[in-house]
Amino acid sequence: MTEKYVEILSIPFIDSTMDEFINQMIYPRLMNQEKTFVVTANPEIVEYANEHQDYKDIITSADYITPDGVGIIMASKWLNQPLQERITGFDLMNELFRIADEQALKVYLLGAEEAVIETAAVKVQEKYPGIELVGYNHGYIDIKDECLAKSIAELEPDIILTALGFPRQEKWVSMHYPLFKKGFFMGVGGSFDVLAGKVNRAPVLWQNVRLEWLYRLIQQPSRWKRMLVLPKFVLKVRRKRKRLQRS
Template sequence: MSRINICNIPVDAYTMQETVGLIDKAIAENRAIHHVVINAAKVVNAQKDEALRESIVSCDIINADGQAIVWASRILNRPLPERVAGIDLMSNLVKLAHEKNYRIFFLGAKENVVKDVVDYYSKTYSPDIIAGYRNGYFKKEEEPDVARQIADSNAKILFVAMSSPKKEIFLNTYKHLIQTPFIMGVGGSFDVVSGLVKRAPLWMQKWGLEWFYRVLQEPKRMWKRYLFGNSEFIWLVTKEKWNQTFKRNKK
C-alpha cells in the first residue's frame, strides 16, 4: 500500500483498476473492506469535525474522488496516479457484481430515487444483483434497525447515498453490525443514476469543474458551500506547501 497525506488526511495512491481488484479480492475472501472517497470539501470539514475525520482515517481504502485532491498531491510532491471518482467506482462495482454474482444493497436518497436506481440496474444487468434497498430518511434511533436490515439481506456490497458526514459516521458506527464485506458511501450518485441530477460533461470532470456544474444546477443551495469550501481548501494546501518548503530550507 502506498498511502500519502493531504492536509493531515490519508489517501491511497491507487488507480481505478487497482481499487476494483482489491475490492474484488476482499469480497471473494469474505473480508471486510470499508471504503471512502475524499474531495476538497470533505478534507476541509474533517479539520473541524473529529467524528468525520475518525470515520475517514479508519477506512481500509481511501480514494481521491475530487480532481482537486489529485492536483494538491502534485503540488505537495506526493503525486497520486489518478482520480478514482466514487460514482465511477460504483458503476464498475455494479458491473463486477453482475459478472461475479455478488448481491448489492442500496441505501439512501428519497424512496422514488433509490427505487429508480434499483430498476435501472435490474434492467441493465439483472434483478439477481439486488439484495435490497431502503431510502435514506430515518431517525437516529432507527439506525440499528436499518443496519440489521442490511445484514439480514446477506449483500456482498453496500452503497450508501447520504450526505456527508452522516453517511461516513453511520458506516463507521454500524459496520460491525452490518457485516457486509464491502461498504462504501456514494454521496449524490443515486440522484445521477436515476436521472434526477445531470453529471458534468467529461471535459468539466477532467478540469475539476464538477463543483461549478453543480452550482449552475443549484445556485442558491451550492454557491456558498463551494465558494468558501474551495477557498479554505486552497488555503490549507498553501499552508502545507509553505511548511514543507520551510522544513526543507531549514535542513
C-alpha cells in the same frame, strides 16, 4: 502489491490507479467476503474531518480513502506527492456494479429520496441483470436506527452503498459495521440522483478541464455554500507547501 499513501492535510489517500484499486485491492476482498469500508473524499470532506475529530476518526478508520475531487489531485501535486489518478465515488460504484453483475453478488442501496431510490433500483436491475438486488431504502432515516441496519445485515449483502451525504453516510457505516459479517461499504453522496436521471453528471469535456464542480453547481445552485470551503482548503495546502519548502 505494496499499498502507497499520500497524506493531504493529515488525511491518508490511497495512491493508485482505478484499475489497480479495483483489480488488486477491492476485487480480492469482495471474493474473500472480507469486510471493507471505503471513503471517497474531496476537499469538503477533508476540511470537515479536520474540524470534527469524531468524523475524522471514522474516515481514518476506513480501509481506504480515495481521491474523489480534482482538488485533492491538485493538492497532491502542490505538495510534490502527486497522486496517480482520481478514483471517484460514482466511477467506483459503477465498477462495483460491473463486478456484482459478473459474480452474481448481493447489493443493497440506502439513500436519496423515495422516488429517486426506486428509479435508481430499477435502472441498476435493467443495466446489470446479474446483480441480486436484495433491497433498498430511502435516506430519510434516523441513522441511529438499529432495526433498519439489522434488517439489512440479515439480507447478507456483499455490497452496501449509502447515499446519505457526508457525514451521515460514513457515520451510518461506522455505527452499524459490527452488525455485518461481511460486506463492502461505501458512501456515494448524490450518485443515486445521477443513476435515476434526476441530476446529470458533467460531460467528459467539463471533467477534463476540471470544471465538474461548476457544472454541478449550475444544476444545483443550493450547493454554493459548500463551495466556500474550497478557497480555505487551497489556502491551507499552499501554507503547508511553503512550510515544506522552508524546511
